[in-house]
Amino acid sequence: MSEPRCNSYYNATINEETQYPELEGELRVDVVIVGGGFTGVATALELSEKGYKVALLEANKIGWGATGRNGGQVTGSLSGDEAMTKQLRSRIGSDAEQYVWNMRWRGHEIIKERVKKYDIACDLKFGHLHTAYKPSHLKELEKTYAEACLRGMESELAMLNKPELADYIDTPLYHGGLLNKRNMHLHSVNLCIGEARAAESLGSLIFEHSAVVDIDDGTLATVTTAKGKVVANRVVLAGNAYHKLARKKLRGMLFPASLGNCATAQLSPELAMSLIPKDVAVYDTRFVLDYYRLTADNRLMFGGGTNYSGRDSKDVAGELRPAIERTFPQLKGVDIEFGWTGMAGIVLNRIPQLGKVSPNVYYCQGYSGHGVATSHIMGEIMANAVAGELQEFDLFAQMSHYRIPLNEWFGNQALALGMMYYKVMENFR
Ligand SMILES: Cc1cc2nc3c(=O)[nH]c(=O)nc-3n(C[C@H](O)[C@H](O)[C@H](O)COP(=O)(O)OP(=O)(O)OC[C@H]3O[C@@H](n4cnc5c(N)ncnc54)[C@H](O)[C@@H]3O)c2cc1C
Incomplete structure (x- = not known):
C-alpha cells in the first residue's frame, strides 16, 4: 500500500x-x-x-x-x-x-x-558554519581548515573566533567555528x-x-x-x-537510523535574519549533533538527535524544542509547525x-x-x-564492510550500544 x-x-x-x-x-x-x-x-x-x-x-x-x-x-x-x-x-x-x-x-x-x-x-544557497561545541573541538576544525588551505581552498574557508561568530549567528553556545563558502543548502x-x-x-x-x-x-x-x-x-x-x-x-550491511527534523512557523524576516544573518547552514562538532538553517520562507529548520532503534519517534518537535531554545533563547515558546522523522542508512x-x-x-x-x-x-x-x-x-x-550477522532488530541494538559508547566518549573530547 x-x-x-x-x-x-x-x-x-x-x-x-x-x-x-x-x-x-x-x-x-x-x-x-x-x-x-x-x-x-x-x-x-x-x-x-x-x-x-x-x-x-x-x-x-x-x-x-x-x-x-x-x-x-x-x-x-x-x-x-x-x-x-x-x-x-x-x-x-x-x-x-x-x-x-x-x-x-x-x-x-x-x-x-x-x-x-x-x-x-x-x-540553492551557499555557506556552512561548523561550530565548536567545546573549546577542545576547535582543534579538529583547525585541522580541516589547514588541509583545505593546503589543497587550495583558502579563499573559501575561514576560522572564526567566538566574537567573529556573532556576525554569523546569534547564540551563546559555541566557542568558534569554521566557515565554508563552498558548501550549500x-x-x-x-x-x-x-x-x-x-x-x-x-x-x-x-x-x-x-x-x-x-x-x-x-x-x-x-x-x-x-x-x-x-x-x-x-x-x-x-x-x-x-x-x-x-x-x-x-x-546486516545497512542499519536504518531514525533522524528527527522540524521547522518552526514563519518568523518575521527581521527575527530570522537576526538569528543567522548570513543565511548559512549550521552544525556542531558533537558526534550526535544539531544541524539547522533558515528556509526560504523564514522558518528555522532544526534537526538533531538520532534514534538507532530503527523506530520513529512519536513527538519529534517536542524532543527538539529544548535544543532549539538552548541554541536560540530568543525563540522560547516558538510555534513548531512541522515535525517529521526519516530513516537514514547507516554503514x-x-x-x-x-x-x-x-x-x-x-x-x-x-x-x-x-x-x-x-x-x-x-x-x-x-x-x-x-x-x-x-x-x-x-x-x-x-571495499571491505562489516556485516552484523543478526537480524535487523539485533543489529540496531548493537548499533545503539556503539553510539552510546561514542556519546559517553564525547565527554572526554
Ligand atoms: C532526518 C534526516 C536528515 C538528513 N540530513 C541530511 C543533510 O542535511 N545532508 C545530507 O547530506 N544528508 C542528510 N540526510 C541523508 C540523506 O537524506 C540521504 O542519504 C539520501 O536522501 C538518501 O537518498 P536515497 O535515494 O538513497 O534514499 P531515500 O531518499 O530514502 O529513497 C529511497 C526510496 O526508495 C523507495 N523504495 C523503497 N523500497 C521500494 C520498493 N520495494 N519499490 C520501489 N521503491 C521503493 C522509498 O519509497 C524511497 O522513496 C538526512 C537524512 C535524514 C533521514
Missing part, C-alpha cells in the same frame, strides 16, 4: 506536486531503477542523458524517503572519508588522498550543474522532483505507487509490482534504508556501499546521514558502471 508524503516543511512547499502513474502491464527497458529518492533519480537522469531507456519505480512518491526529510545541507564530507582513504591507499597508493578530497566536492558540482542546466527552483524535495522531471524530459518512464515486490534475475531481469512487470537488462536497487529487497545478500565504517547482488542487479546505499551530495556522486558512478565504465564502481564494490 502506497504511503502519502509526510507532514514536513518540504512537502508543504513543493513547487508542483508529481502525478506519475502506477505501473500497469509489462514494459521492456534497458535499466529499471527501484526507488525514487536522490540515488534512484540521479542515476535515472545520468542514464537518460547517456541515451538509455530507463524505468524508475517508486513505492510511494518521488522524494518520499530520506530525500524528502533531510536537513538539505550539501556537505563536503562523505562521512567515511578517512576509512575510505585508508582502504584506497592499498589499491591506488598515494592518489587515495586526492581522489577522496576531489570526491568531497564532486556532488556539489553535479548539483550546481543540474540546477543550472534544468532550471530547477530549489532555493537547498530544498531537497524540489531538487529531487526537478531532477525527476529532467529525466522524464529525456525519456525516463517514472512510476509512483509502484512498490517492487519481487526480482527475478535471469539473462534478463524481471521486476514485479502489484499490477505490472518490467523486463530489463539491468536493475539498480536504490531503496536505501527503506527497502527489504535482496535480503540474502544485503542483510558501520561509513563508506557508501555499492555492488551487485547478482550479475544484472546492482545496489547503491548507505551514506550515513551525508547523502545529499554523496547520492549524486554515486548516481554518476552507477550510471557509468551500467555503461561499462567500471573503474570507480569496482573501487567501491571491493
